[in-house]
Amino acid sequence: MSALKTLPSWQALTQHAVFPKANHDEVARMNVLTHLNYHLSARVLPGVKLSYEQRVKPAFVKSQGREPASRHEIRQAMLQDSYFQFWSALRRNTMEMRHQAGRSMVLRQIDRIVDQVDALNQHASTLQLNDSIEVPHNISDVDIHCQPGCYYTEYFENDVTVAASYDAGLFVTTAGLLGALSDGGGQGIANWLATEHPDFKPRRILDIGCTIGHNVVPLAQAFPDAEVIAVDVARPSLRYAHARAKALGVDNITFVQANAEQLPQFANESFDLITTAMFWHETSHRAMPAILKTIQRLLKPGGLTLHLEQPQYQGMGLYEQFIRDWDTYFNNEPYWGPMHDLDLTAMLAAAGFNAEDLFEIGVVSKVDETIFGKREAGDSGEDYGRAPVWNAFGLWKK
Ligand SMILES: C[S@@+](CC[C@H](N)C(=O)[O-])C[C@H]1O[C@@H](n2cnc3c(N)ncnc32)[C@H](O)[C@@H]1O
Structure with a gap:
């Protein structure tokens, strides 16, 4: 077993003006949960695989006369296994505790946060809210990843509780590997564009499903002249x-x-670059085709659409599919598995793109290694969902 990894403290996060301020106990709580999360993925999770290979799969083969044929059969069999139950329950609990810890910290200072948000937003033409927009069912029907109130609930006028809690809590799940502003994905895209397409200078950029803007800010910084x-x-x-x-x-x-x-x-063909970050797995079979069609309509010929996501299941081993699919059944992410089952080529073709242009790349989250450490080859801290090595798919519109 490798030496115990030292994780950065939650205090390494950038304390921007609207970020919740934590007292001693709150920092300690965040750090305990971060370590528990890391311990579960690095130390306990490998035992789930052993349980499968040494106990559950042989028992399945003995009773059925064949190996499991899908991730669903693996899940059904693993549900009876006490080691899987132990890991799964702790993982779920860590998520619930993350939200509880973030939310209680935010709520005790919500008036100050709201005042600061209001002061920064006052009279801004760059914030355009519209009361008539209904929250679609893929978001309103479930508190995604167990986050109370999801991304949209308001408890009082000008409330930002859910957003500030999300900002504070992401670190716990990613063990800091998204960086001091939890923006490693956006930095990864900006870095990839600078390295691979240095002549591409988008003038209009659209980011869909931005939540609190973690990953769009690095793009705006990379292209300061862009709208x-x-x-x-x-x-x-x-x-x-x-x-x-x-x-x-x-x-x-x-x-x-x-x-x-x-x-x-927005007018047809009015954007040079259209992005999403960890967005599609929270959309439904109804929403995703409609949004792809919107992107096809809005993207200029010669423009790029690029999407950070976890990898599709196609061609992936059944055990890995089963582990990645944990969120679908135990973390209030009902679209996760169905979305990762989709044939992206067919989806893009149905939206009107030339699907042959589809490409897939690995985008490595770029973070300050002096604070957050280097992700080493073979690092088993992967939590199959929010890891800092992203899969991206996209295409250039001809
Ligand atoms: C997983 S979060 C995206 C995270 C974010 N992109 C980031 O980089 O941190 C999904 C977001 O998509 C939004 N969303 C879902 N369906 C949408 C839709 N039809 N139109 C606009 N936003 C949507 C949700 O409200 C939520 O904020």
Whole structure:
């Protein structure tokens, strides 16, 4: 077994103006949960595989006369296994405790956070909220990844509780590997564009499902002359996102409350770059085709659409599919598995793209290694869902 890894403290996160301030016990709570999460993925999870290979699979083969034929058969068999139950229950609990810890910290200072958000947002034309936008069912029907109130619930006027809790809590799940601003994905895209396509200078950028803008801010910084539009349906998240971007000195993003299934306010072929980050696995079979069609309509010929996601299941081993699928059944992520089963080529073709142009790349989250450490080859801290090595798919529109 490798030496115990030292994780950074939650205090390494950038304390921007609207970030919740933590007292001693709150920092300790975040750090305990971060370590528990890391311990579960690095030390306990390998035992789940052993349980499968040494106990569950042989018992299945003995009773059925064949190996499991799908991840669903593996899950059904593993549900009876006490080691899997132990890991799964702790993982779920860590997620629930993350939300509880983040939320209680935010709620005790919510008046100050709201005042600061309001001051940064006052009279801003770059924050466009629209009361008539309904939250679509893929978001309203479930508290995604056990987050109370999901991304959109408001408990009082100008509330940002859900957004500030999300900002504070991500670190626990990723063990800091997304960086001091939890923006490693966006930094990874900006870095990939600078390295692989240095001549590509998008003038208009659209980010869909921006939540609190973690991953769109690095793009706005990479292209300071671009007009960047970030859309989401979740009002408290947009309020917080706008104030957070301002607090970080970023002025070229307009945050718009809108449903990406339509976006009638934007003209055909009016964006050079359209991105999403960890978005599709929270959309439904109804929403995803509609949003892809919107992207096809809005993207200029010669433009790029690029999407950070976890890898599709096609061609993946059944055990890995089963582990990755944990979120679908135990973490309030009902679209996770169904989305990762989809044939992206067929989806893009149905949306009107030339699907032969589809490419897939690995985007490595770029973070400050002096604080957060280097991700080493064979590092088993992967938690199959929010790891800092991303799969991205995209295409250049001809
Ligand atoms: C997993 S979060 C995305 C995380 C974010 N992109 C980031 O980089 O941290 C999904 C977001 O998509 C938003 N969303 C879901 N369906 C949408 C739709 N039809 N139109 C606009 N936003 C949507 C949700 O409100 C939520 O904020």
